[in-house]
Amino acid sequence: MSLLAVGTVAFDDIETPFGRAEMAIGGAATYITIAASHFLNDIRLVSVIGDDYPQDMLDYFIGRGIDIAGLQVKAGEKSFFWAGRYHDNMNSRDTLDTQLNVLADFDPVLPDSFKDSEFLMLGNLTPAVQKKTLQQLKQRPKLIALDTMNFWMDVALEELMEVLTMIDVLIINDEEARQLSGEHSLLKAAKKIHTFGPKYLVIKKGEHGALLFEDDRLFFAPALPLQEVIDPTGAGDTFAGGFMGYMAKTGDTSFENMKRGIIYGSAMASFCVEKFSIEALKGLDSNQINDRVQRFVELVNFDLVVEI
Amino acid sequence: MSLLAVGTVAFDDIETPFGRAEMAIGGAATYITIAASHFLNDIRLVSVIGDDYPQDMLDYFIGRGIDIAGLQVKAGEKSFFWAGRYHDNMNSRDTLDTQLNVLADFDPVLPDSFKDSEFLMLGNLTPAVQKKTLQQLKQRPKLIALDTMNFWMDVALEELMEVLTMIDVLIINDEEARQLSGEHSLLKAAKKIHTFGPKYLVIKKGEHGALLFEDDRLFFAPALPLQEVIDPTGAGDTFAGGFMGYMAKTGDTSFENMKRGIIYGSAMASFCVEKFSIEALKGLDSNQINDRVQRFVELVNFDLVVEI
Numbered sequence: 001m002s003l004l005a006v007g008t009v010a011f012d013d014i015e016t017p018f019g020r021a022e023m024a025i026g027g028a029a030t031y032i033t034i035a036a037s038h039f040l041n042d043i044r045l046v047s048v049i050g051d052d053y054p055q056d057m058l059d060y061f062i063g064r065g066i067d068i069a070g071l072q073v074k075a076g077e078k079s080f081f082w083a084g085r086y087h088d089n090m091n092s093r094d095t096l097d098t099q100l101n102v103l104a105d106f107d108p109v110l111p112d113s114f115k116d117s118e119f120l121m122l123g124n125l126t127p128a129v130q131k132k133t134l135q136q137l138k139q140r141p142k143l144i145a146l147d148t149m150n151f152w153m154d155v156a157l158e159e160l161m162e163v164l165t166m167i168d169v170l171i172i173n174d175e176e177a178r179q180l181s182g183e184h185s186l187l188k189a190a191k192k193i194h195t196f197g198p199k200y201l202v203i204k205k206g207e208h209g210a211l212l213f214e215d216d217r218l219f220f221a222p223a224l225p226l227q228e229v230i231d232p233t234g235a236g237d238t239f240a241g242g243f244m245g246y247m248a249k250t251g252d253t254s255f256e257n258m259k260r261g262i263i264y265g266s267a268m269a270s271f272c273v274e275k276f277s278i279e280a281l282k283g284l285d286s287n288q289i290n291d292r293v294q295r296f297v298e299l300v301n302f303d304l305v306v307e308i
Numbered sequence: 309m310s311l312l313a314v315g316t317v318a319f320d321d322i323e324t325p326f327g328r329a330e331m332a333i334g335g336a337a338t339y340i341t342i343a344a345s346h347f348l349n350d351i352r353l354v355s356v357i358g359d360d361y362p363q364d365m366l367d368y369f370i371g372r373g374i375d376i377a378g379l380q381v382k383a384g385e386k387s388f389f390w391a392g393r394y395h396d397n398m399n400s401r402d403t404l405d406t407q408l409n410v411l412a413d414f415d416p417v418l419p420d421s422f423k424d425s426e427f428l429m430l431g432n433l434t435p436a437v438q439k440k441t442l443q444q445l446k447q448r449p450k451l452i453a454l455d456t457m458n459f460w461m462d463v464a465l466e467e468l469m470e471v472l473t474m475i476d477v478l479i480i481n482d483e484e485a486r487q488l489s490g491e492h493s494l495l496k497a498a499k500k501i502h503t504f505g506p507k508y509l510v511i512k513k514g515e516h517g518a519l520l521f522e523d524d525r526l527f528f529a530p531a532l533p534l535q536e537v538i539d540p541t542g543a544g545d546t547f548a549g550g551f552m553g554y555m556a557k558t559g560d561t562s563f564e565n566m567k568r569g570i571i572y573g574s575a576m577a578s579f580c581v582e583k584f585s586i587e588a589l590k591g592l593d594s595n596q597i598n599d600r601v602q603r604f605v606e607l608v609n610f611d612l613v614v615e616i
Contacts, residue, residue, distance in 0.1 A: 184396070184397070185534065185535055188535060208513070209516075211533065218606075219608075220607045225493075226495065227493055227495050227496060260611075260613070263612075264616070298526075299527065300529075300608040302568055302571060303568075304601065304605065308347055308557065308572070308594050
C-alpha cells in the first residue's frame with residue numbers, strides 16, 4: 001500500500017544535556033517518512049525546502065523508496081529552521097529560534113501520481129495546509145492520521161476543528177489533548193475529542209508511553225525504559241511514521257491491528273531518541289526492529305493463574 | 309501465609325480539587341493492611357496510636373482479619389496527624405502540617421505471635437524503626453519489602469542504607485529512585501540500587517504505572533486511566549499492600565508471580581484514588597478486584613502476527 005506524508009523538512013539546532021547538533025537534519029515529514037520506510041517502499045513526500053538543503057539527503061530519501069516528486073525546492077530561499085534546548089529531565093524544552101523561511105507561504109501541491117494514496121499522514125503544520133492536502137486527493141484514503149500542536153489550537157482553532165472532521169486518527173500529546181478538550185482526565189478528553197470527528201485518538205505521553213482510544217476501547221503501549229535518552233527531537237514524528245508505516249504495510253485498519261501499529265511506532269521512537277537527529281533511524285535493519293518489538297512484548301507480558 | 313505490616317496509623321486532613329476531608333482515616337499501615345486483607349486473613353499490624361483513635365476503626369481492622377495485638381495505644385496522647393493539599397494536576401502536593409504526636413518516640417514491639425511472620429511489609433517510617441522490627445523476628449521472612457521516602461535519604465541515609473542490605477524488595481517512586489541512586493535514567497538507577505542490597509526494585513510512577521526490576525529483567529505495569537482521581541492519598545501504600553497481600557496469598561516469590569502481584573497492587577491502587585481516604589477500599593469485593601485486573605489485561609494485551 002502507499003503512504004502519503006505531508007510535513008516539514010527542516011534544519012534543527014539542538015542542545016541537550018548530552019551535547020549539541022547544529023544544522024542537523026530535522027522536520028516532521030523527515031522523521032515520518034524515514035521511519036515508515038522501514039515498513040514499506042511506496043512513500044510519497046509533500047513538503048518544501050530552500051536550495052540550502054543538501055543533495056545527499058535528497059538522494060537518501062530516494063534510496064529509501066521515498067518519492068520526493070512533491071518536495072518543492074525554492075531557489076534563493078532557505079529551509080525551515082528550528083532551534084531548541086532541552087532541560088535536564090528531557091521532558092521539556094525551550095524554543096530558542098524559529099525561522100519559517102520557505103514555510104511562510106507553503107502551498108502544498110500533490111503530483112497526480114500521489115492523488116490515489118491509500119494511507120495519509122498529515123504532519124504537524126498549519127491546519128490550512130493539512131486541509132489543502134486532503135482536498136487534492138482523488139479518493140478518500142483508507143486511513144487518515146493527523147498530528148497538530150497547542151500553537152494551532154491557540155491561533156487557528158476554527159480551521160483545526162474543521163480538519164478534525166475529515167480525519168480518522170488524531171495523534172497528539174497529553175497536554176495537547178487536555179487543551180483541545182478542556183478536560184484533565186484523559187478518558188474524558190478522549191470522549192470529547194471523539195465528538196470532534198476522529199474515530200481514533202492516540203495520546204502520546206513521551207517516556208510514559210501512549211494510549212489508543214476508540215470509543216470505550218482502550219489500549220496502552222509503554223515506552224521502553226532506556227539507558228540514555230540523547231535527543232528526543234522527532235520522537236513523536238517517528239512514532240507516527242512507524243505507526244502509519246505499519247498500518248500501510250499490513251493494510252488492516254482494525255483496532256487490533258492498530259494496537260500492533262502503536263507498538264511498532266513506540267519501538268521506532270525508542271530508537272530515535274538514542275542518537276541526535278535521524279542518526280539512529282538511518283542505521284536500522286528489520287532484525288533490530290523486530291528484536292526491539294519483542295522487548296515490548298516481554299516488558300508488559302504477564303499471565304494470570306489464580307483469581308483472588 | 310502470614311503478612312506482617314509496620315507503618316503509621318494516622319489521621320489526615322486532605323484537600324484536593326474535588327473537596328476536602330478532615331481527620332480522615334489515614335496512615336501507611338492502614339492502607340497496607342486493608343488492601344492486603346482482600347487477599348488473605350492472617351495479617352499482623354504493628355503501629356502506634358493515641359487514645360483519640362476511633363474504636364469502630366479498631367473493630368473494622370479486627371473484622372477484616374487484621375490482628376492488632378501489635379498496635380500500641382498511648383493513653384492521653386494523640387495519633388499521628390498529616391495535612392496536605394494536592395495541586396490541580398494531582399501529581400504533586402504540599403504538606404500543610406505534620407504532627408508526629410505518638411510517632412515521635414515510637415518503639416515497635418512485636419508480640420511473640422508475630423515473630424514467625426512469613427511476609428513482611430515495612431511501611432514508610434524512620435529506618436531505625438524498620439530495623440528494630442527486623443531484629444525482633446525469630447526467622448527471616450520469605451519476602452521482605454520496604455517503602456521509604458526522600459526525607460529519610462536526607463536525614464538518615466546511613467541507617468537507611470543499612471536496612472537496605474536486609475530486605476528483598478524496595479518499593480519507591482521515580483524521584484526517590486533518582487535521589488537514592490544519583491542517576492536520572494531509571495535503568496541506571498535500578499542497576500545501582502541492586503548493588504545496595506535489594507534483589508528486587510519496584511519504581512512507582514503514579515498515574516504512569518510501575519516498573520519491576522530484577523537485574524536485567526524488567527516488567528512494566530500501567531496505571532489504569534480513570535474518569536476521575538478524587539484523592540491520591542494512600543495509593544502507594546495500597547499498591548504495596550495489594551502486592552504483598554497477593555504474594556503472601558500465593559506464597560510464590562518468583563519473578564513471574566511478582567509480575568502478577570504488581571498488577572494486583574496496581575488494581576488496588578486504582579480503586580483507592582477513586583474516593584477520599586479508605587472509602588473505596590472498604591466497599592470492595594473480590595469480584596470487583598478480579599474484574600479490574602481483567603481491565604489491566606485488556607489494556608496492554610496485543611498479539612504480534614507478522615514481523616516486518
